[in-house]
Amino acid sequence: MLLSVENLQVQFGRLQALAGVSFSVNRGEVLGLVGESGSGKSLSAMAVMGLLPLSGGRVSGGSIHFDGTDLGSLSPKAYRKIRGGKVALVTQNPMTSLDPVVRVGQQIDQAALLHLPVDRTEAKARTLALMDRLRIPNAEMVYTLYPHQLSGGLRQRIVIAMALAGEPDLLIADEPTTALDVTVQAQIIQLLIELVQERDLGLVLITHDMGVVARTCDRVAVMYCGRIVETGPVEAIFASPRHPYTRALIGCIPRHDMAPGDLVGIPGVVPSVAAMPSGCRFHPRCAQAVSRCFTEVPPLSAAGDNHASACFLTDQPGEAS
Amino acid sequence: MSLSLKTQGAATLRLLGKPFGGIGGAICGAGLGLFIFVALFAPLLAPYAYDAQDLARIGLPPSAENWFGTDEFGRDVLSRVIYGARISLSVGLTAVALSASAGILIGALCGYFGGRFDRITMAAIDLTWCFPEILLALVLVAILGPGLNSTVIAIAVAYLAQFTRLTRTQVRALKGETFVEVSRCLGAGHAHILLRHLLPNALAPVIVVAMLTTGDAILLEATLGFFGMGAQPPTPSWGAMMSSGSAQLFNAPWVVIIPGLFVALSVIFINVYGDAILAALDVKNRIRRA
Numbered sequence: 276m277l278l279s280v281e282n283l284q285v286q287f288g289r290l291q292a293l294a295g296v297s298f299s300v301n302r303g304e305v306l307g308l309v310g311e312s313g314s315g316k317s318l319s320a321m322a323v324m325g326l327l328p329l330s331g332g333r334v335s336g337g338s339i340h341f342d343g344t345d346l347g348s349l350s351p352k353a354y355r356k357i358r359g360g361k362v363a364l365v366t367q368n369p370m371t372s373l374d375p376v377v378r379v380g381q382q383i384d385q386a387a388l389l390h391l392p393v394d395r396t397e398a399k400a401r402t403l404a405l406m407d408r409l410r411i412p413n414a415e416m417v418y419t420l421y422p423h424q425l426s427g428g429l430r431q432r433i434v435i436a437m438a439l440a441g442e443p444d445l446l447i448a449d450e451p452t453t454a455l456d457v458t459v460q461a462q463i464i465q466l467l468i469e470l471v472q473e474r475d476l477g478l479v480l481i482t483h484d485m486g487v488v489a490r491t492c493d494r495v496a497v498m499y500c501g502r503i504v505e506t507g508p509v510e511a512i513f514a515s516p517r518h519p520y521t522r523a524l525i526g527c528i529p530r531h532d533m534a535p536g537d538l539v540g541i542p543g544v545v546p547s548v549a550a551m552p553s554g555c556r557f558h559p560r561c562a563q564a565v566s567r568c569f570t571e572v573p574p575l576s577a578a579g580d581n582h583a584s585a586c587f588l589t590d591q592p593g594e595a596s
Numbered sequence: 597m598s599l600s601l602k603t604q605g606a607a608t609l610r611l612l613g614k615p616f617g618g619i620g621g622a623i624c625g626a627g628l629g630l631f632i633f634v635a636l637f638a639p640l641l642a643p644y645a646y647d648a649q650d651l652a653r654i655g656l657p658p659s660a661e662n663w664f665g666t667d668e669f670g671r672d673v674l675s676r677v678i679y680g681a682r683i684s685l686s687v688g689l690t691a692v693a694l695s696a697s698a699g700i701l702i703g704a705l706c707g708y709f710g711g712r713f714d715r716i717t718m719a720a721i722d723l724t725w726c727f728p729e730i731l732l733a734l735v736l737v738a739i740l741g742p743g744l745n746s747t748v749i750a751i752a753v754a755y756l757a758q759f760t761r762l763t764r765t766q767v768r769a770l771k772g773e774t775f776v777e778v779s780r781c782l783g784a785g786h787a788h789i790l791l792r793h794l795l796p797n798a799l800a801p802v803i804v805v806a807m808l809t810t811g812d813a814i815l816l817e818a819t820l821g822f823f824g825m826g827a828q829p830p831t832p833s834w835g836a837m838m839s840s841g842s843a844q845l846f847n848a849p850w851v852v853i854i855p856g857l858f859v860a861l862s863v864i865f866i867n868v869y870g871d872a873i874l875a876a877l878d879v880k881n882r883i884r885r886a
Contacts, residue, residue, distance in 0.1 A: 324781055359783030366781070371774040376796045385792075386782040437782060 277302050277342060277477040278323065278362075278445050284336035285315075285322055285501075290548045292318055293501045295337065300445065300477040305468065307492035307509070308481045309524065313545040315501040316481045317367075320447045323479075324364055325354045342444065360390035363438035365467075367450040369430035373422035379433045380406075380418030386441035398440075405436050409466060428459035432466070439470065445477045446470075452487070464491055486528045489513055494581075497521045500546060500556040503575065507582030517584035519561045555586070563588055621872030624865040631862055635681040642675035647830040655848040665850040667841055673854055676832040680855060683833035685862065687744060687826070688814035691751035695813075696806040698752070699759020704798070706760070707767030708790055718764070721757050729754040729812075730819055737825040747826045751813050762805055766798035800874075807870030811863035818859050834859050 278300045285293035293315050300306045308316045321327050323339055325346060339346040341362060346354065363386070366372045374382060383405065384398040393401065399418070406414035409432045422430060431451060438446060448467060452460040468491055471478045480492060488495055489509065496506040497520060505518040516522045523541045543560040546552055552559050558568040567587055575585045634641055650670035658665045664673035702721070706714040724732060733750035740746035770776065771794065779793055814834075820826040821835025822842075829836065834855040841851030 326777070326780060329777075329780070355783045355785060357783075359781055364778075364781040366774060366778055368774060372778045374775040374779070374793050374797065377792070385779065385784065389783050389788075434778070437778070441782065 276300070276340070278479070279340045280319070280323065280337070281340070282337035283319065283322060283334065283339060285318060285327060285332050286335040287330075287332045287548070291335070291501065291551075292332065292548050293322070296498070296501070296503055297337075298479075298496045298503065298506065300479055302444065302475045302477050303471060304494065305471055305478045305480055305492045307488040307495040308479055308498060309483065309485065309488055309495060310498035311483055311541075311545050313500075313547075314498040316483075316498055317449050318501075319498075320364060320449050320479070320481060323362065323447060324358055325349075326358075356390070359386045359438075359443075360441045361443055362445045362447065363441055363443035365435050365438045365446060365448040365451045368454045369427060369434045370454060372434050373430060375422055377421075378419050379422055379425065379430075380420075383433065383436045383440050386437060390441040402436070402440060405439060406432075409436050409439075411436070427455050428462065431455060431459070431463055435463070435466070435470075439474075443476065445479070447479045447481070449481045450483070451480075452482075452484075460487075467491075483524075484528075485524050489528075497524065500551060501548070502556065502585065504557065504586070505582075505584040506575070507579065507584075511579055511582045515579070517578045517582070518557075518586045519563055519588070520557050521584075620868055624868040625872065627861065628865040628869055631681055631685060631858075631865070634678055635685050638678045638682050642672075642678040644672040644675040646676045646679040646832050647671065648675075655844060655851075657848070658850060664854045665848065667837070667848070667851045668844055671830075673837075673851060676837055677834070677855055677858055680832040680834045680837060681858070683744065683827050683831060684814055684817055684835070684859070687748055687751070687817045687833070688810050691748045691813050691817070692755065692806055692810045694748065695752040695755040695809070696759050696802065699756050700763045700795070700799070700802060702756075703760040703763025703765075704767050704790060704795060707764035708771060708786070708794065710768075714764075718760070721760050724753065724757045729816060733816060733820055734823065734825060737820060742825045742828060744827055744831075747817060747820055750820070751816050754816065755809050755813065758805065758809070759802060762802055763798055766801065767794050770794050770797050804870055804874040807873055808867055811866040811870075814859060814862055814866075818855075 276299050280299065281297050283293055283296045284291065296315065296319055298306060298308065308319065310316050318332070321330070321332075322334055323346070327333060334347060341357065346357070349357070373379060380399065380402055383402040384395070387393050387398040387401055388395070403414045403418060406417065411417055411429060411432050417425070417429070422433070425433065431454075435451070446467075451467065452463050455463065464487060467478060467480070470476060480487070482488060492509045494507065495509050495512045496503050497512075497518065498504065499520050505512065505516070505521045512521060513525065516525055526539055527541070529538050541560060546556070546559070554570045555561070555564070555568040555573050558564040561568065565587065571587075573585045573587045575583045578584045648671060650666070653662075653666050653670040655668060656662060656666045662672050662674065664677060667673055667676070702717060706717050727735075733754045736750035736753055737746050740749060776789060776793055779789055784792075817826055817833065818835030818838065821833045822839040824836070824839060827833035827836050829840070837855040838852050841848065841855075845852055
């Protein structure tokens with residue numbers, strides 16, 4: 276296992292934001308981490324990057340193992356070597372992720388200079404090669420430009436190049452396409468998948484778009500309110516989703532054969548961390564909730580090969596359609 | 597996309613005043629350059645020594661021999677103004693350079709690390725804002741003893757708070773930007789983030805304020821000189837010249853007016869040129885204009 280997160284708990288003061296999250300990624304594998312805003316996807320990414328203290332959070336339980344090392348036991352200095360080196364993050368908004376007064380090429384050089392035994396000339400050569408690989412046209416010239424001179428799609432490629440420059444083994448992409456045009460989205464996703472195969476990377480793709488997940492991921496973990504509610508191979512998740520929340524998310528993908536008004540969202544909103552519902556945290560928004568859901572937390576239980584779901588109704592196929 | 601190549605070379609040129617719509621910034625930049633040139637080569641340019649007294653020629657109006665007239669000791673006002681440029685400009689520039697460097701350093705550390713260190717340091721620095729600059733500088737000179745070094749220190753302390761506050765605010769605002777987080781995700785340490793990302797983004801306004809403050813500092817030096825707290829006689833500084841000349845304001849007004857004119861001119865030059873630099877330092881603006 277390249278990355279394995281076990282029962283990860285994160286607290287902000289007395290509030291528990293992640294209540295035991297487990298997932299894992301192998302080399303050459305794409306894991307989709309899906310859920311609405313506020314479900315704890317980005318927080319999980321931050322925890323893996325070791326950046327929680329910056330926002331006042333802390334890991335209060337569980338473990339994160341990367342390539343056999345327990346990240347929780349690392350000194351700040353050793354963590355810095357991993358961050359950007361072995362594990363890299365692609366952030367969600369390319370508009371704000373780049374330093375406005377530094378030439379983009381030099382921003383890409385940064386990770387190589389920090390983590391690899393290279394000098395400036397070599398870092399630049401690597402950057403240019405990387406930019407070529409990411410199909411950035413006219414790399415020599417783009418190298419010298421400032422971020423505001425580039426389009427959104429190009430900027431996102433630069434952000435990906437920054438993440439790849441340190442030659443990571445694991446890439447965490449936090450909604451890498453949300454800020455982009457639909458046409459550009461597909462290109463970027465395609466590029467990420469190619470890179471995973473080419474470099475044998477592990478990729479954690481954080482998104483709320485089930486459409487993207489269906490096209491790209493090998494496995495999926497669906498998150499809701501700081502818990503994993505369903506996890507499994509992508510085919511199984513889409514063929515027979517067990518958790519009502521997963522079904523609702525899939526129901527949110529628009530299809531061409533839908534009649535106007537057929538597209539339904541999920542009623543209600545994600546509850547705040549300060550006021551978590553008891554029992555199954557999805558019960559206030561769940562159409563099928565039974566009395567048990569109000570009081571007991573459903574455990575993640577097997578529902579097929581590598582497929583697990585945290586719902587009392589999982590075993591009752593009659594209710595699951 | 598050929599923009600970048602053009603703008604790179606043009607940036608330096610633009611500092612000479614082009615972005616200020618052309619002529620104003622250019623004239624002031626040239627005027628400032630001329631003042632600095634005069635200050636640098638004062639011994640070659642001054643027709644007389646600054647302390648050469650000719651008691652037979654006291655308080656003479658401007659003439660062919662003494663272009664700016666003579667003062668109460670028969671000294672050539674032109675020569676004294678030329679030598680005075682050295683004192684006034686160098687005190688102003690040194691004091692601001694000192695003040696800005698210290699302010700940027702303290703402000704950046706306070707803004708970046710925050711916490712108790714920040715609160716205590718800023719409380720101390722804010723104390724200096726309770727007093728008018730002149731009062732603060734006067735008190736400091738009184739403690740340190742009159743002279744050029746204490747003038748420089750007094751002026752530097754008087755303007756320290758504004759540089760510290762400005763840098764701190766900038767750094768604090770930038771600290772939360774995504775690109776800083778991204779840099780941290782790439783494994784960058786505190787020094788790297790501060791020096792490569794925060795300061796380059798924070799400095800443009802600080803440089804402009806430093807430029808504008810230089811004008812104020814020259815004025816403050818003149819004021820201290822006027823109160824007899826700056827350069828000691830016979831060393832000529834523009835402020836000290838006005839002070840000693842004020843006794844004969846009605847008989848020989850040129851002794852006061854001419855150094856005053858140069859103080860005013862240098863402040864104007866610096867301010868207008870500062871605006872030009874403001875426009876030139878704005879990366880986005882620069883490219884939009886290209």
